[in-house]
Amino acid sequence: MSAHEHNHEHGHDHPHAEITAEAAGYYEIMETAVRELLAEKGLIGPAEIRRQIEVLDSRTPALGAKVVARAWVDPGFRARLIADGRAGCEELGISFYDDTQLIVLENTQEVHNLIVCTLCSCYPRPVLGLPPDWYKEKPYRARAVIEPRAVLAEFGTTIPDDVEIRVSDSTAMVRYLVLPRRPEGTEGWSEESLAELVTRDAMIGVVPATLPESVQ
Amino acid sequence: MSATSTAGRLQGVVWALDEAPAFAPGDPVRILTRTPIGHYRVPTYLRGKSGTVEAVIEPAGLDNEQEGFGRNAGSKRHYYRIAIPLTEIWPDYVGSPRDGLRIEVFETWLERV
Structure with missing residues (x-):
């Protein structure tokens, strides 16, 4: 786990792993950076990215x-x-x-x-x-x-x-x-x-x- | 149109050398032993192994290894479905001697045996 310590009491009693947003890895950060650069330069837009996700999901x-x-x-x-x-x-x-x-x-x-x-x-x-x-x-x-x-x-x-x-x-x-x-x-x-x-x-x-x- | 089917082809039309497949089904071939640096598509476990051309894959395609570096122009050639017995790849293979591997290999990675 990261340096961040998890100290608060759980408010409910069923056991599960702590639900946290994990720190983004190297490639995830690179993907975000490239995606944002492409959008900034007007080469692809968010709608096109979403469309491709819909293609894959189908x-x-x-x-x-x-x-x-x-x-x-x-x-x-x-x-x-x-x-x-x-x-x-x-x-x-x-x-x-x-x-x-x-x-x-x-x-x-x-x-x-x-x-x-x-x-x-x-x-x-x-x-x-x-x-x-x-x-x-x-x-x-x-x-x-x-x-x-x-x-x-x-x-x-x-x-x-x-x-x-x-x-x-x-x-x-x-x-x-x-x-x-x-x-x-x-x-x-x-x-x-x-x-x-x-x-x-x-x-x-x-x-x-x-x-x-x-x-x- | 497919470069391998000759039925109905008009006579007198000359094809460029890299348009027609260099190998035909049944040809015995060897996968070259090369160690390119960077992007490659021929797994190391198959380099230097011998097999047989099972099929010419149509249509001719880009060389994926060149495409990996953004070099797409002029690199179209055929891929071939190559059949290799698993006993050729692994001398101590356990299983039927008829068990085999199939893989598509770009023309520039093959030599005639």
Whole structure:
């Protein structure tokens, strides 16, 4: 904690960590300074910054889940999505504001795909939103390419030895989205119900898409 | 239009050397061993490793390493999806020998084996 001492009595009795505004770090201060300079020089305005935050906030795993569910029910869409992931998502109105390309990796009985960015935190943000913290931390980034089977096992995912594991390391202009296998027993399900089975982690490739426990 | 598809292309049009991909799917390649200072996009664990071109990534893109320094003009070339067995990267890899890594690598980082 900082030199500031916290002496006053708590007025209520449930335990929690002290809620304080932490001192801004180096990069946070730099970001504020650059942002204010850009605004001062009239290069970008607060409205544009807020708009970009709205763009990011509108991208969540629910979008990716809709893409996957559409691919499960519509073979024509699935083929186009695998041929060109970005164009497939654009068909559904998902724009690629960061000008990245997207490769959709289809899991099959023979191949299980896993995605990682060993250099930083490249992630299919246009279609999944912000990555989870563990995706950005060094243990996952290093171990996903060194011992993917052990990492998957820690997520509860055991891949048989006769299934090939393909780890895609995204480092430049391409982002990846895993198309999980459609769970058995979902024949005739609506696209909306199918989308509910598709989690963020399934689209990163650390878990399969599964039926909810109540249905199993 | 894609630089790799030739169907329907008019004859007699000559492409600049860096417009057409230098490598094709199936080509055996090696990732160069270089140690650039500053911004780089080829992780060190893959330098000097051999693999196979799985796909040419379209469209041609900027060299992200140059872009990192604001140098964008004239650096467009192709990225390639390279397949490398995990046993090539880690000699003591534990798992199926068919397990593999895929990564996109800019043209200037690849040499023909």
